[in-house]
Amino acid sequence: MKDSMPSPTEAAAISVRGAVKHYGAVRAVDGVDLEIGSGEVFGLIGHNGAGKSTLFKMMLGLVRATAGDIRIHGAPVRGSGFRAVRRAIGYLPENVVLYDNLTGLETLRYFARLKGAPLAHCPAVLERVGLTHAAGRAVREYSKGMRQRLGFAQALLGRPQVLFLDEPTTGLDPEAIRNFYATLRELRADGVTMIVTSHILAELQERVDRLAILSGGRVQALGSVQGLREQMALPLRMELATTEAGAAAVRAALDTLPVSGHRWQGALFDGQFPREAKMAVLAALAGLGSAIQDFRIHEPSLEDVFFGFGH
Numbered sequence: 001m002k003d004s005m006p007s008p009t010e011a012a013a014i015s016v017r018g019a020v021k022h023y024g025a026v027r028a029v030d031g032v033d034l035e036i037g038s039g040e041v042f043g044l045i046g047h048n049g050a051g052k053s054t055l056f057k058m059m060l061g062l063v064r065a066t067a068g069d070i071r072i073h074g075a076p077v078r079g080s081g082f083r084a085v086r087r088a089i090g091y092l093p094e095n096v097v098l099y100d101n102l103t104g105l106e107t108l109r110y111f112a113r114l115k116g117a118p119l120a121h122c123p124a125v126l127e128r129v130g131l132t133h134a135a136g137r138a139v140r141e142y143s144k145g146m147r148q149r150l151g152f153a154q155a156l157l158g159r160p161q162v163l164f165l166d167e168p169t170t171g172l173d174p175e176a177i178r179n180f181y182a183t184l185r186e187l188r189a190d191g192v193t194m195i196v197t198s199h200i201l202a203e204l205q206e207r208v209d210r211l212a213i214l215s216g217g218r219v220q221a222l223g224s225v226q227g228l229r230e231q232m233a234l235p236l237r238m239e240l241a242t243t244e245a246g247a248a249a250v251r252a253a254l255d256t257l258p259v260s261g262h263r264w265q266g267a268l269f270d271g272q273f274p275r276e277a278k279m280a281v282l283a284a285l286a287g288l289g290s291a292i293q294d295f296r297i298h299e300p301s302l303e304d305v306f307f308g309f310g311h
């Protein structure tokens with residue numbers, strides 16, 4: 001897990017400096033700086049209209065920046081040298097456009113031709129997203145999740161080194177989501193750099209190396225999930241169950257600890273304490289021995305972090 005900017009020796013796959021995109025009075029992206037290292041899985045989160053898709057399109061060279069410098073593998077995205085780099089990029093847009101009359105395989109072959117990727121790879125890519133069984137069926141007959149997987153397949157054509165995935169798990173069932181992230185892990189092991197947006201924060205929190213929270217077109221927070229938790233000094237939550245005989249001793253001990261927002265429900269305790277008190281709390285609990293039947297400590301979720309930043 002990396003928490004800081006990549007070091008100068010570690011080539012940044014994506015470098016964004018002072019990126020600005022204004023649509024008239026709308027500041028869709030309003031001064032973004034990001035360095036994303038090679039092989040990093042980077043999450044981009046933010047509420048609707050925060051600027052995620054616009055920033056994506058700017059990084060892909062699809063939207064002209066009002067100001068700023070964006071490079072992929074060192075090449076400015078709207079510069080003449082970007083054509084060659086573009087071949088190494090895969091993009092799954094938020095709403096992938098598919099032709100209903102083409103079959104899954106025909107669709108991939110169509111995208112492969114557009115991208116200059118070998119047609120011979122299409123069946124293997126379909127296999128990778130679990131669509132081999134539907135290769136010969138018209139896209140019109142595909143379910144929402146199958147369409148999304150076909151969209152992911154076209155992003156994988158040509159073995160991209162950088163993948164932009166805009167809400168890639170929309171419409172996927174739990175098994176397909178799991179398979180999708182397993183594929184990302186394989187790609188990561190091959191050194192592929194990935195940027196993923198999602199509104200499903202629980203899904204991202206264990207799966208990204210770092211992430212940025214975007215708000216009003218600006219990066220509001222940047223770091224690993226753990227780094228952001230610590231940066232925000234969010235409390236840890238503890239749930240605890242006492243034995244009947246031990247209840248009084250546990251209550252007395254907890255009274256001496258910096259726990260807050262707590263409540264008792266019979267023998268069950270639920271409360272919060274500051275991270276820096278963790279070892280003191282654990283030591284106090286260990287001292288209570290068999291008076292405690294069970295306990296759990298929860299780290300704040302990415303959702304807690306997100307809302308902690310005032311969203």
Ligand SMILES: Nc1ncnc2c1ncn2[C@@H]1O[C@H](COP(=O)(O)OP(=O)(O)OP(=O)(O)O)[C@@H](O)[C@H]1O
Pocket residue numbers: 023026027028046047048049050051052053054055094
């Ligand atoms: N082509 C455009 N013309 C005018 N305004 C635009 C255009 N594209 C985006 N915007 C505006 O820019 C802002 C950022 O939009 P963007 O689509 O980047 O947000 P987002 O974070 O991707 O949102 P969502 O989570 O809903 O996909 C919004 O206020 C949006 O209305």
